[in-house]
Amino acid sequence: TVASTSAAVPFWRSAGITYVAYSSVCANLLRNCLKEPHKSEALTREKVHISRSKWADGKPQKPSLRLDTPED
Amino acid sequence: MFRRATSLLARPIISSARARTRPFSTDLPATEAGDSNFIENWKKLIPNIDPPKTPLSFMQPRPPTPSSIPTKLTVNFVLPYASELASKEVDMIIIPATTGHMGVLPGHVATIAELKPGVMSVHEGNDTTKYFVSSGFAFIHANSFADVIAVEAVPLDHIDQSLVQKGLAEFTQKLSSASTDLEKAEAQIGVDVHSALNAALTG
Numbered sequence: 001t002v003a004s005t006s007a008a009v010p011f012w013r014s015a016g017i018t019y020v021a022y023s024s025v026c027a028n029l030l031r032n033c034l035k036e037p038h039k040s041e042a043l044t045r046e047k048v049h050i051s052r053s054k055w056a057d058g059k060p061q062k063p064s065l066r067l068d069t070p071e072d
Numbered sequence: 073m074f075r076r077a078t079s080l081l082a083r084p085i086i087s088s089a090r091a092r093t094r095p096f097s098t099d100l101p102a103t104e105a106g107d108s109n110f111i112e113n114w115k116k117l118i119p120n121i122d123p124p125k126t127p128l129s130f131m132q133p134r135p136p137t138p139s140s141i142p143t144k145l146t147v148n149f150v151l152p153y154a155s156e157l158a159s160k161e162v163d164m165i166i167i168p169a170t171t172g173h174m175g176v177l178p179g180h181v182a183t184i185a186e187l188k189p190g191v192m193s194v195h196e197g198n199d200t201t202k203y204f205v206s207s208g209f210a211f212i213h214a215n216s217f218a219d220v221i222a223v224e225a226v227p228l229d230h231i232d233q234s235l236v237q238k239g240l241a242e243f244t245q246k247l248s249s250a251s252t253d254l255e256k257a258e259a260q261i262g263v264d265v266h267s268a269l270n271a272a273l274t275g
Binding site for chain 1: 253
C-alpha cells in the first residue's frame with residue numbers, strides 16, 4: 001500500500017484515509033464553524049447526490065441508494 | 073492529424089524512387105516547430121482555404137518568465153464554486169503550507185505547496201485580506217503567477233468563535249477516548265482544524 005513505502009506519510013494516510021477524504025473532512029469541519037447565514041449557504045454546497053443501481057442483462061435495476069432529495 | 077503535414081507537404085509532388093521512402097517517426101522533429109511553419113506551407117499549397125486550427129492555437133500560452141523580477145505577483149485564488157481572486161496583482165501572499173507559513177513574493181522560485189488548514193493573507197499596498205483555507209494546493213510559477221486552489225475558504229469574520237471552541241473541546245475529548253487508528257486520525261484532524269481556526273481568530 002502507499003503507506004508501506006519508506007516515505008514519511010501523514011497520519012491520516014497511515015490510518016487509511018485518502019487525501020480527497022481528508023480534504024473534504026477539513027472543509028466540512030470548517031463549514032460547521034461558520035456564522036449564519038454563511039453556514040447554511042455553505043452546508044447546501046456540501047450535499048452529495050448519489051444514485052446507485054446494479055446492472056443486469058445490460059439494463060439498470062432499481063436504484064438502491066438515492067440521495068437526490070435534499071435531506072434536512 | 074496534421075502533425076506530419078509539414079514533412080508531407082515538403083515532399084516533391086511528383087514522387088521519384090528516392091522520395092518515395094517515408095520518414096521514420098524518429099526522424100521527425102521532436103517538438104512541433106510552431107504553427108507558423110505549417111501555416112506557411114499550407115498557404116503555399118492551398119491558398120484558398122484557411123489553415124485548420126490545431127489544439128495548440130486554442131490554448132492561451134503561459135505568460136513567459138520575464139528576465140527581470142516583476143514588481144507584482146499575479147494571484148488566482150479559486151474554490152470549486154467560485155473564483156475568489158482572478159489574476160489579481162498583489163505585493164505578497166502568505167500561504168499556510170504543510171511545511172509552515174510561506175511568504176510568496178514576485179520572483180519566487182517555482183513551487184508546489186500542499187496547504188494545511190490555516191490562514192492565507194493577501195497583501196496589496198497597505199491592505200491585507202485574510203482567508204481561512206481548509207486545505208488545498210498552491211502552485212507558484214516561475215513567471216510570478218500563483219494559483220491557489222482550496223476546497224473551502226472563508227474570510228475570518230465569517231467564523232463563529234464559540235462554535236470553534238466547542239468543536240475543539242469535543243475533538244480533544246474524542247482524541248483522548250479514541251481506540252482505533254481511524255478514530256484517532258479523525259479526531260486528530262478535528263483537533264488540527266479547530267486549533268488552526270482558534271489561532272486564526274485570536275492571532
